Structures are given as structure tokens and as C-alpha cells.
Amino acid sequence: MKRSQYFLPTLKENPKEAEIVSHRYMLRAGMIKQTSAGIYAWLPMGLKVLKKIEAIVREEQNKAGAQEVLMPTIQPADLWKESGRYDAYGKEMLRIMDRGDREMLFGPTNEEMITDIFRAHVKSYKDLPKNLYHIQWKFRDEVRPRFGVMRGREFLMKDAYSFDLSPEDARISYQKMFLSYLRTFRRLGVKAIPMKADTGPIGGDLSHEFIILADTGESEVYTDKKWNDVDVTAQGLSYDDTAALETYFTEMTNIYAATDEIHDAESAPPSNELDVARGIEVGHIFYFGTKYSKAMGASVQNKDGSIVDVEMGSYGIGVSRLVGAIIEASHDDNGIIWPVEIAPFDAGLINLRSGDAACDKACEDLYQQLQDAGFDVLLDDRDARAGDKFADMDLIGLPYQIIIGPKGLEKGSAEVKNRATGETKDVALDQIVSILGNK
Amino acid sequence: MKRSQYFLPTLKENPKEAEIVSHRYMLRAGMIKQTSAGIYAWLPMGLKVLKKIEAIVREEQNKAGAQEVLMPTIQPADLWKESGRYDAYGKEMLRIMDRGDREMLFGPTNEEMITDIFRAHVKSYKDLPKNLYHIQWKFRDEVRPRFGVMRGREFLMKDAYSFDLSPEDARISYQKMFLSYLRTFRRLGVKAIPMKADTGPIGGDLSHEFIILADTGESEVYTDKKWNDVDVTAQGLSYDDTAALETYFTEMTNIYAATDEIHDAESAPPSNELDVARGIEVGHIFYFGTKYSKAMGASVQNKDGSIVDVEMGSYGIGVSRLVGAIIEASHDDNGIIWPVEIAPFDAGLINLRSGDAACDKACEDLYQQLQDAGFDVLLDDRDARAGDKFADMDLIGLPYQIIIGPKGLEKGSAEVKNRATGETKDVALDQIVSILGNK
Structure with a gap:
């Protein structure tokens, strides 16, 4: 591409509204233009980076056996009333009345809709496991959108949903995504560390946030120095080898890593084996059992004829957020330093x-x-x-x-x-x- | 992909709600699932076809010199008030109030927003011509959505917008898209014929609809039999050869083609040289001059220092609609017959x-x-x-x-x-x- 013809409107001055470096550089590098508070248009060079990230996320999801679908942005409120979240969700949900006075909303996430698709079509244990994902624009009506694409209102997210017959099978689905995420972030040229997250009433060890280390990160994180050396991508490990997957998962989750919210000095390694840094959340995976399948009647017939509520998990990656997060992790005073795989x-x-x-x-x-x-x-x-x-x-x-x-x-x-x-x-x-x- | 693992929920029975063959087959072939009236989720096989069509549309836009951007789905009402279309657009526009009581809308089209992006960044004749396009989900709140993805409410559209210094330059931009469209549809394996469309107050010959022939089409079309033989893709013709482009455009637009709305037996060829068929509109290109640039102040400084309102055109392809339209044009009693290039x-x-x-x-x-x-x-x-x-x-x-x-x-x-x-x-x-x- 020749610059004389390319639509690449770089700016010399730092835009006043940008508080953090990724926002500043994305505006100055002509990657995005704000169109409303927390809503951005992606200009050609910004879109190129976004698409490269999206492509890597997609490839790694496919390798892990997830299948791509695409759910619409506009959802009927009825589904959310079934799950009980319509009233609970609060003002972050963008609520809409259509011309027929039907209550609609711009999807902030898709647990309800994917459960609806599943229950309409899947009736037998033979069709499990399934993992369906999509990469779609979501909307969360943040009260104070800021930090550019890092906390925008309209944002691109990859969200996957797994369906299994038993908690044991769901654990395998979870572990596949765990490995897939570490491979994905490594290909994106950034170091992301999985940190145990709150599982709420479900309990157990199946909820992790994936956090990119960056000096300008939003939260403080404590990580075992082993993370500097360990092969998180487990080269050669097949997604079909469930025994090896369990071993890998145990190994990884035994290496200490915690955000300041759950950091516990007692269980952490001694300070000479501990790195203290800042981080940005770019992914979250979560096993939530039958929470939605029970409420919405997503069940299958088992071998013995019994009816079983399916076990579900969800797996998110903030695709548009990653553009900002990677810049936070990789820049200097003169500008962005793109990892090779996603450079425009x-x-x-x-x-x-x-x-x-x-x-x-x-x-x-x-x-x-x-x-x-x-x-x-x-x-x-x-x-x-x-x-x-x-x-x-x-x-x-x-x-x-x-x-x-x-x-x-x-x-x-x-x-x-x-x-x-x-x-x-x-x-x-x-x-x-x-x-x-x-x- | 193995069918035993693939999420491909085919149906044996014809769904009652489907009135036309493409809708029927898309539901039966497990390509889509309706989630609200006129809104669909794309299941894996449907999405594969949609993505293949999208990829071909993108490649051909790029070849013609258009540059891809991505505008958000949610737009501020203010922009539409500037152009005067906010009140004029009527109930098809999905209007939204955000939590801060700001008037927003789900974009049905993007003339206003692209003009806003242009005026913010382009100030000089040196930066012209420009053609910016995006492939994004739009929303039109149809009073009676029907025919599946052929007339859905949330739909995927490619829309390009050209910016030129003079009407003569805008004509060249228009001709590039005209050729690009014929090449695009041919690669998609369908026969699309450009038909002169209403230009409203602008006048001239720069508005065309591109119509796919299909027995089940929505409107009757009259076309010169020459369309059966002529090389509409003009192989070897470069987009940079403006003289040859004008010759090609004149040649194509001299071959008779008209929808029933503007068909005129007087100027049409004699009936033995005329085909009468049915067709489905899948694209529309339109030169509209300074309509938006004047209203919104999108001007550049010319060589001589004078300030010039830019000349604009818009160029749409209904990407999700094409999935249905291609099935209408290519099927038999047993099901779909995919053109090779877009087969899942x-x-x-x-x-x-x-x-x-x-x-x-x-x-x-x-x-x-x-x-x-x-x-x-x-x-x-x-x-x-x-x-x-x-x-x-x-x-x-x-x-x-x-x-x-x-x-x-x-x-x-x-x-x-x-x-x-x-x-x-x-x-x-x-x-x-x-x-x-x-x-």
C-alpha cells in the first residue's frame, strides 16, 4: 500500500481525551475514530490489526474443536426473562423497543441465546460434547466509558459455550479452552497468565482470568517466577489426549498467579520467587454447570433414557480490547511496537x-x-x-x-x-x- | 469435518413459516435459526457460506481500490439530524435511548457517519479520490419481516462510499464499482444484470441496481438477449484505465435491461431479442453528488485554494441477502445447488x-x-x-x-x-x- 493513497490519518498532537497510552497511540496512529462516547469506527490500519487478532483467535478455537456460529446483536428480552437475568442485569444492558413495542436488547453476552439454539436442536447424548463460539459485537452501556477500546461500549468479543453430559466431561471441555487460550495469546505475541477467579456458588477450580502483563495494567498481579520459563503452550499436546490434558492443567494451575483481589501471601511463594506486576484482563473462562440449562430446559436424553440437564461453560476473549492491551504491553515513547504476527x-x-x-x-x-x-x-x-x-x-x-x-x-x-x-x-x-x- | 461431530441440525419437514424456497432450504439445511421476527443466528454451515461470500466481496472491493474500515452498529442521532434524515427516515430506523438519555440508533446505512469520518480527517484535494467501505450488520425495522434472510431486520451489508473532487472524477469512481460489482457477482456463480435505477433529483445515468435472475424473483425484469453472451467482467480491463472504463461502461449501459417499474416497450428491443424473467436485487450503486457533503460540511481545499464540497457516491451489496438470493437462483426439488466458489x-x-x-x-x-x-x-x-x-x-x-x-x-x-x-x-x-x- 502506498501511503499517498492510504487512508491513514496520523496526528502529531496527543489527543486530550486519551488518558492511557494505547488510546493515545491508536488515535494518533489513525487506527480508530470515536463516533460516540465509548464507540469507535475502525479506520483501515486499525481494522487490519483487529482482523489479524480475530483470525488467530478463530484458528485456535477451531483447532480446539469449537465450531463457529454467529448470533445476532439484537436479542429478544424474553430469553433473558427465562434465565432471570433481564431484571438483574441493570443499566449496562442497552434496552430497546422495536416498532411493534416488543422488548429487545443489544446483547452484552450470549448464554441465553446459545442455550436457546442448543435446546431447539440437540436432544441426545450422542450429539455431545459441543462447543459453539461466535465473534460478534457486543454492547455494554458503561456509565463512564474510557480508555479507548479497552473499555468501550460497543466491543468485539469471542465467546464460546460448551455443552457436556457430565461435570467430568465439562472439565475436559474447560481444559481444552484453557490450553487453547494460552496458545492463542502466545501467537498474538503477548504473555498472558491464567489466574484463578471467583466461581461464586458453583465452587471448584474452574474459573480463570487470562491477564496480560503490562506496566500500565489496571490491577496488580502476583505471579510465581516459574511463569517466566514454563512452556504454557504445551507443544505437541493433543486436545484429544484427555489424560495428558488433565496433567497439564494441574501443572499450570499449581503455579501461583493471583490478582490483588484474591492474592494471599500465606499460600504464595516467598517474595524472592514472586513477581509483582500489573496486568490487563483479556480473557475469562468459566464453568457454570446447569445454571442456564436448568432454567431454560436445555436437556438431552442419556443412554439409559433418562433426561439430563446439560453442563455448560463459557469462554470469552476481548478481541477489540486486545488491540489496546497489546499496545499497553508493547510500546515505547515513540509509538507502538507491534508483535510480528499482528502487525498491520x-x-x-x-x-x-x-x-x-x-x-x-x-x-x-x-x-x-x-x-x-x-x-x-x-x-x-x-x-x-x-x-x-x-x-x-x-x-x-x-x-x-x-x-x-x-x-x-x-x-x-x-x-x-x-x-x-x-x-x-x-x-x-x-x-x-x-x-x-x-x- | 465429520457429520457425527458437526453442528448441522437438518430438518426433514418443511417449516411452516417459510414462504419461499431459500428460506425453507436454509432452515431445513440447518444454516440458520430464527431468534426473533426477521432476526437470525447463523449456524456453522450457514456461516461458512456467508463468510465465503463476504470474502469474495471484500477481495473485489480491494482490487477496485476501495479501502476497508469498520463503523460501529450504534450511531448517534445527532449526525442524522445534521443531514436532515433523522425525522425523515421513519419507523424502519431502530431508535434507542442510552442510559444517559442520548438519542442513538442502530445504523440502517452509513452515509452520515462516513461523511463525518471523512470531514474530520481529509482536508486537501491531494487526498482524493478515496473510496471507503465496510461490511457490517445493519438494522431496518421492517413492519413485516419475511422471506428469511432475504428481507430480515438485522442483515449484513457491504457499503462503500466514494469521495471525489469533481463530478467527472466521481463518474470514474462509479464506473470502477460498476465493473467491480459485475466481477463480484460472476465470481459468486450468479448472473447479475445492472439495471438503470431512479436517480431522483440528481438526474443523470449514475444509479444502477444489480439483479440476479431467479424464477422466484420479487420483480419482473426485461433484458436484451445480448446479456447472455456479453463478457460483463471485461477480463484484462484495468481499473486504472479510465478511458477503457468509460468505453466499457457505455457499452454495458447501452444493452437494454429494466425492471418492470421503468420498463418501456418503446425503447426496449423487439420481443424476439428480449428476455422476460424475474429477478432479485442484490446490489445498488448510486451517485448523489454533494447531498451529504454540503449538509455536513465535508469539503477540501483545491489546488487553487478554493474550498470544494466533495462529490459522493454509495455502493451497496446485500451480503446476507445474497445467501438467500443465490439459493433462489440455484436449487432443485431436492435442495440447494451451491456454486462451487461459495459451497460450504x-x-x-x-x-x-x-x-x-x-x-x-x-x-x-x-x-x-x-x-x-x-x-x-x-x-x-x-x-x-x-x-x-x-x-x-x-x-x-x-x-x-x-x-x-x-x-x-x-x-x-x-x-x-x-x-x-x-x-x-x-x-x-x-x-x-x-x-x-x-x-
């Missing part, structure tokens, strides 16, 4: 002297070569000052910058900068494609 | 005798081979009657069916059925991958 472009190509025939030609040639090699490149071909181009390129945080100017061209080279390390080196023009690695 | 699976593999060791093994082997060769296959491994498996496979309309049973296996072969032609033949097991073509 693989590299930025800066023409130091647009209009100079040799520079223009070298840039065009390299731009074409890189694309032919499978790289997605942003070429800054604008008639603008070099300083502005450098600042913009640092701000938008692409993994590599390739700088082409008259001096380097005399030697047949360009400068290649690694955004994360800041390291720069002169590279012969015909070596640049190989320097960037394989695509 | 490339082939269905029927195990005629699940539980029989030889059949099971042959099916598993072939299933693996086909997947290794890049095919997406649905294996019906259920313990069900052969008749039910045949009926279901015809219903869901995959391009090929591969039937494995004891008799064929004795000869080392399977039966391969082409769903569209009904043709069947015995094929040696080791030839099946090559019969299905290249992936």
Missing part, C-alpha cells in the same frame, strides 16, 4: 526524497520485490519531510523500517531498522528481501 | 454402511487423502439410514457427493455424483482426488 504491515518503506528520480525508482522496485516475495509493505511516498516520515513510522510500529535515500543509493544500499530493538544497519538493496526472513 | 464444503463423503470395518476404513482413508489434497470435505459417518444420508446430502447441495458402500468397495471404487447435473459414475478410489479437479 510487515515493513514500512521510507522514501527519504520523494520526487528524486533515483529514490523513487529504487523504492518502487523494492516495493514490488517485497510484495512479490509475499510481504505486505507500506511505502511512504508522500511529499513530506524526512523527520515526519520517521516519526510516523515509529508511531505506527511496523516490525521493520527500510529507509532509502540518495546517500545509501550511491552505495547501492538502504538502512534497515528493527523497530523493537532500534537496531539499524546498512543492507545492500538485493539483500533486503532475505534480511526480512521468510514469508 | 467442496464435497460430501457418504459412508453407506457406518460400522462396517471396510467401509469405515475406506471412508477414513479417502477423507484424509482429500483433505491432504486441499479439499474441504464433509464425511457423513453417522449411524443413519442410507436414504436419510442421500436426502441430506442433496439438501445441503455440495458440488460433489462421493458414496462408499460394500458393493463398490469390492471393485475398489466409489460412486461420484455431480450435484448440479445429477450425473453419477463409478470411479476407482485412487482416481477420486483427480476427478474433483485441482485445489
